[in-house]
Amino acid sequence: MKILAIDSSGAVASVAVIEDGIVTGEYSINNKLTHSQKLMPMIDQLLKSLDLKPCDIDVFGCAIGPGSFTGLRIGISIVKGMAQALDKPVVGIPTLDGLAWNLSGFLGYICPIIDARNDNVYTGIYSSEASESGISLKSEYKAIHIKELIETLPNDKPIAFVGDAVFKFKELLRENLGGLCFIPSTHLLLQKASSVGYACHLLASTGKLVSAYSLTPLYLRTSQAERMQGRILIF
Amino acid sequence: MYEIITKSENETRAIAEKLGSMLSAGDILCIFGNLGTGKTVFASGVSKGLGIAEHISSPTFTIVNEYMGKLPLYHFHAYRINSNEFLDIGGDEYIYGEGVTLIEWPENITDVLPPEKLEIHIDYDSEVIENRKISLNPLGHKYEKLTQNFLEEIK
Numbered sequence: 001m002k003i004l005a006i007d008s009s010g011a012v013a014s015v016a017v018i019e020d021g022i023v024t025g026e027y028s029i030n031n032k033l034t035h036s037q038k039l040m041p042m043i044d045q046l047l048k049s050l051d052l053k054p055c056d057i058d059v060f061g062c063a064i065g066p067g068s069f070t071g072l073r074i075g076i077s078i079v080k081g082m083a084q085a086l087d088k089p090v091v092g093i094p095t096l097d098g099l100a101w102n103l104s105g106f107l108g109y110i111c112p113i114i115d116a117r118n119d120n121v122y123t124g125i126y127s128s129e130a131s132e133s134g135i136s137l138k139s140e141y142k143a144i145h146i147k148e149l150i151e152t153l154p155n156d157k158p159i160a161f162v163g164d165a166v167f168k169f170k171e172l173l174r175e176n177l178g179g180l181c182f183i184p185s186t187h188l189l190l191q192k193a194s195s196v197g198y199a200c201h202l203l204a205s206t207g208k209l210v211s212a213y214s215l216t217p218l219y220l221r222t223s224q225a226e227r228m229q230g231r232i233l234i235f
Numbered sequence: 236m237y238e239i240i241t242k243s244e245n246e247t248r249a250i251a252e253k254l255g256s257m258l259s260a261g262d263i264l265c266i267f268g269n270l271g272t273g274k275t276v277f278a279s280g281v282s283k284g285l286g287i288a289e290h291i292s293s294p295t296f297t298i299v300n301e302y303m304g305k306l307p308l309y310h311f312h313a314y315r316i317n318s319n320e321f322l323d324i325g326g327d328e329y330i331y332g333e334g335v336t337l338i339e340w341p342e343n344i345t346d347v348l349p350p351e352k353l354e355i356h357i358d359y360d361s362e363v364i365e366n367r368k369i370s371l372n373p374l375g376h377k378y379e380k381l382t383q384n385f386l387e388e389i390k
Contacts, residue, residue: 033328070325117327118349221322 001204004043004057004082005197008035008075009067009095010114010164015042016193017050017057021201023194025050030190035074043078055086059209061200063191064092066122066141066220067114073217080212089209091200094218096141099162100126101195102188104134108158111149113165119146120222121165125154134202143222150176158182162189237371237386240360247273247357247367248280250389255284257385258335260306262378263349265341268357273367274339277357281337282308293339298324307334314340318347351375353382 003018013035016026027046029038047054062079065072076092083090099112106128114122125139142149146169153159160182161173166189173181203209241247258264264281266274279291287304294300294312302308309329313321321327321344330336330348341348353373360366373382 033332068325068328069323070328117331221319 001058001201002052002056003059003061003091003197003200003204004047005061005093005193005200006039006043006075006079007063007095007098007191007193007196008039008071008078009063009065010071010191012191013038013042014191014193014196015039015046016197017046017052018194018197018201021198021205023197026192026194028192033068033071035071039074039078054082057082057086057088059089059091059200059204060212061091061093061197061204062215063095063098063193063196064215065095065218066116066143067095069217069219072219076215076217080215083212088212089204090212090215091203091209092215092218093196093199093203094124094141095191096122096124096163097126097135097137097199098191098196100124100128100135100137101199102162102192103160103184104128106160106182108160108182109138109154110135110160110162111153112163113146113149113161113169114163115165115168116143116220116222118222120144121146121149121163121169122220123149123163125159127157141218141220143220145222146172153177155180160184164190237382239369239371239386239389241367241369242363243365244273244276247276247369248283250369251277251280252284253388254385255281255335257381257388258285258306260333260335261331262335262381263330263352264335264337265348265352265354266337266339266357267341267354269359272357272359274357277355277369278310278337278339281335282310285335299326299329301334307332309334309336311336311338312340313338313342313344316343318344321347351378353378 005016007014012030014028027042060079060083096112100110103110110126126135128135268274275293282291285304287302300310356370358368373379
């Protein structure tokens with residue numbers, strides 16, 4: 001089974017092809033927010049390099065959010081458009097799951113943090129065990145202030161952080177969590193379509209496919225209370 | 236809060252043009268003022284200062300207009316939207332983007348705007364009908380410095 005996966009939820013535009021669980025090609029650009037101009041040519045080149053045609057793809061997968069509203073709409077529109085035209089099923093993967101998959105195998109918690117502005121983050125807490133199932137979500141998907149996240153993190157195992165907000169908050173996390181805080185090297189921190197594609201592969205192989213018509217974005221927003229809290233802490 | 240009195244539409248446009256020429260990427264201007272006080276006149280001055288040749292019209296119905304000058308200008312009219320609607324259209328991607336964001340009627344979306352910005356209040360002058368009182372309220376160090384430099388320039 002061949003899966004074409006896209007992640008355009010953040011600064012990185014990324015596309016990948018996964019065939020029977022193996023990444024056969026991946027193309028990522030972290031340059032400017034020009035996803036609407038770059039993604040389709042990237043898909044075209046990737047498929048050509050793999051001697052594939054769009055009709056050879058069995059499943060279309062996409063990171064559905066949280067993240068940049070505009071970026072999500074671009075990625076989801078591409079997947080819906082291609083899957084509808086070719087009459088193929090789709091899989092939607094929460095962006096936070098995709099990021100957590102970047103670190104699967106880490107023995108501890110994995111905590112993706114995506115910058116949601118004004119010191120808020122989109123986040124969730126995963127545990128990763130050395131088992132086939134990989135990662136499992138231990139909390140809800142949340143949009144919260146970084147301080148609130150720090151206060152509510154578990155403290156029984158090391159926590160690895162991933163996501164664009166790591167660049168902004170790594171010092172704060174280290175100060176507050178000490179030895180429990182693990183910051184991976186920068187090449188693992190951002191969205192990768194191969195991670196999304198791998199998560200798609202697991203879902204697709206258990207038959208969890210949906211119609212392109214039912215794919216919807218997962219928009220998360222901070223509550224007004226949190227927005228105001230961010231403000232108070234700054235002043 | 237700093238106050239400037241302008242005596243004509245052209246003078247308002249001229250000082251706004253000066254301010255526009257001093258802005259940098261990521262700057263946020265919030266313009267408060269009743270109907271007819273000249274918010275859009277101020278905006279057109281800012282756009283000229285940013286080197287935008289195009290005529291600026293009020294984005295009353297489009298909510299946001301984008302222009303390309305020395306820097307991009309994102310001109311918002313937020314009268315008919317609330318914070319969630321602002322986020323729905325990717326508003327935060329504009330205000331944290333690579334251009335200058337100018338927002339008319341920011342009252343309804345203040346909770347999604349960053350705490351640091353330059354607030355500009357335009358009021359009628361109670362004595363002379365053509366005059367406008369322009370009050371600058373810089374929030375944050377960057378905007379305090381910008382305002383000081385700007386006042387020095389237009390002295």
